[in-house]
Amino acid sequence: MSEYLETIESLKKRFKIAAVTDDWLGHPIIVFKTGGREEPPVLVTAGSSGVEVAGVYAALELTLQVDVERTVYILPSRDPTGFHEASYILSKILGESVSVESVADLRKLLTGVGAEFLLETGDLFLAIFKGVGVAASYSLDAHEAAELLEKEIQSQELTDTLDGTRILIAGRSPQTEGEGEMSHFLTVFAKEGKLLTYDDFSVETVPEVDFVRNFVDREDLGMVVDLHESKNSSGFYVSQSIEPSSGELTILYLVLDQVRQYGMELASRGTLESIGLQVLTEGLGCGKGHCGLVDYVTGKAYAFAFSTPLDKPLESRIRTLSVATLSALNAFAIACV
Structure with missing residues (x-):
């Protein structure tokens, strides 16, 4: 626990x-x-x-x-899922103990478990495994990555594919005490091409x-x-x-x-x-x-x-x-x- x-x-x-x-x-x-x-x-x-x-x-x-x-x-x-440490959440989803300390670690883990990469640019990737989306940027924080990811989903016609999917976006904030390079997640919900946060009361x-x-x-x-x-x-x-x-x-x-x-x-x-x-x-x-x-x-x-x-x-x-x-x-x- x-x-x-x-x-x-x-x-x-x-x-x-x-x-x-x-x-x-x-x-x-x-x-x-x-x-x-x-x-x-x-x-x-x-x-x-x-x-x-x-x-x-x-x-x-x-x-x-x-x-x-x-x-x-x-x-x-x-x-509460987003608030937990990233390694804890990934371990719970996978059913085995894993540890990630960087975005590179996360990508390596996703590749190793056979996740399907739906999107990958030079700075951003999105993969699906066990019905959950996991995304990260090598240079942007979670909210910035969410904005970019939403644009990429729309431009690459992934709206229907991801509709109804929860996506965990890595909270990359290495300069923020209590956060770090790979600590917590921003949870968003894909709906009709939009990424809804838990502060979106519009729908x-x-x-x-x-x-x-x-x-x-x-x-x-x-x-x-x-x-x-x-x-x-x-x-x-x-x-x-x-x-x-x-x-x-x-x-x-x-x-x-x-x-x-x-x-x-x-x-x-x-x-x-x-x-x-x-x-x-x-x-x-x-x-x-x-x-x-x-x-x-x-x-x-x-x-x-x-x-x-x-x-x-x-x-x-x-x-x-x-x-x-x-x-x-x-x-x-x-x-x-």
Whole structure:
């Protein structure tokens, strides 16, 4: 059993389970119920991408740290298969112990097990084995590789061949602490030529996304906080779909102040503009299309995406997301008065 699954089993003994399902490889997507009984409840989620690990670690810690009167639901990882180490996942699929430490190792392994290579360019390959797609780039990170792969699938007329296939894209981030050359996977779902991530709420196709959507629809939530990491900023920032209300601003100003006091710089106005956000202040912007869950929840509850910079040490990223989320939980009580 992996360290993550051991942690989940330990938490199951201490906290109520509000909802649970298994992802495509049998790993639990679980929502823990913490806090008190006050309503409306809050939902904290993380790990929509397996290559954004700090949010998952922060969510696991928050499950133990939350001490408020309000009901708080915590979903530590929306893509637990992607969050696991690549070697662990490949071993589980193959039914034997394997180890991969580089993209070259991955390609050699796939060749050795007789995988069918559907696509191979100078920098990118895609192979299928046991019904699962595995892709990697020698120079791009997982999200960049996904964008290129989608274009190649469309141009090489592989849309029908791959329709309904899950593809694991190697999370190549050698300069990022907690990631590395060959560590975690970004899981995507091929549908009509598009590669859907677990943060795409635009269609009802991916069971793991439907689980989160159904939970949000079922619960009368007051606030949703989605934890992310960003390679496009050297500072922390909050994004929303639309301009915040006065109640949301009460929460966000406290969050930004606490993050600043912790010692994490805030994303500059110029950085937020380059990301495509409408700038409200340092560390705060709005605009649709940056977080699928936040877009989906907007209008039903307060909805924020907290993003910490990938170029910072892992422990700093975890602490920043924890500080920001705990601040939001405390401020929500004030905003609801």
